[in-house]
Amino acid sequence: MNDRMDQERGESREVTYRSGVAARLAGLPVETLRVWERRYALSETQRSAHGQRLYTAEQVRRLGLLKQLVDLGHPIGVLTGLPVERLEEMIAPNAARAADVSGPMRVLVVGDSLVRRIAASGRDGRALQVQRHCARLDQVASLADGTALDVLLIEASELDEAAVAQVVAARDMTRPATTVVLYRFCGSATIRALRAQGCLVARVPAEIGELVLLCRSALAGQGLPAPEPAAEPVAPRRFDEQALAAITAAGNRLSCECPRHLSDILMMVGSFERYSAQCASRNQEDARLHRELELASGRARMVLEAAMERLALAEGLPLPGKPA
CATH class of the missing domain: 3.40.50.2300 (Response regulator)
Structure with a gap:
């Protein structure tokens, strides 16, 4: 009876691999795997008693598919949300034509x-x-x-x-x-x-x-990704820190604190936009991610600047380039 229970427990125990082994089996540098996990939460992995990630054989197979597709030029940020079946479909034409x-x-x-x-x-x-x-x-x-x-x-x-x-x-x-x-x-x-x-x-x-x-x-003519669509241009800053400080000071006479709060947000978004443009990139995925962050924060800044202009005009606050 005990032998049978032990056998059943053994059969139900799934083989798992630590991060280093999983990365090696998938053909990935372990540092890349850690970056992917941190940024994209690739796998719902188990944890060992010491808190280490444990990958199942199926999760390792998925990592291998992701690695192949990234090598063929697909962005990891797009691939991470796709099921294994879709990843296999994307690789199949390349493998079939390559075999020809x-x-x-x-x-x-x-x-x-x-x-x-x-x-x-x-x-x-x-x-x-x-x-x-x-x-x-x-x-x-x-x-x-x-x-x-x-x-x-x-x-x-x-x-x-x-x-x-x-x-x-x-x-x-x-x-x-x-x-x-x-x-x-x-x-x-x-x-x-x-x-x-x-x-x-x-x-x-x-x-x-x-x-x-x-x-x-x-x-076979495969692996060359379609050209990336042209990014929507981001306009230069309309409010520098001096202009935002002037708006905040002028807004102190108002009972509404929106000018001050919006100025603070614009300063933070603008600062992050500049930081993303200058942040060091360790690899292709890093560089693409930082460029996306720079563009996203730049577009957010443009929306907030338009809101600030409307607010300043409504409240009679100073605008850069216009007489107070």
């Missing part, structure tokens, strides 16, 4: 560490036939000998805006069928510029098998 591009791929590799990883990967890396390789983008010209290439594969730890012209020049010299750019840290503006040039841009994958899939996806 079968056979070995002739690649020119920029990045010594990537060449070594491919060489040491054994069977996983056989699909990537390295024709030429160099350490830096400025060395590609010496390798451009007219050899037919399927993929120009570029790895760089950090990418800035200056790299866009170098990548385009390297592509024009080597004329591959497609170009894949891998990074560890990169600003969102640089990523958008590279994608606008037709490059598949993704974070450096943890496994060579993932790299092979990325290259096949690029050859």
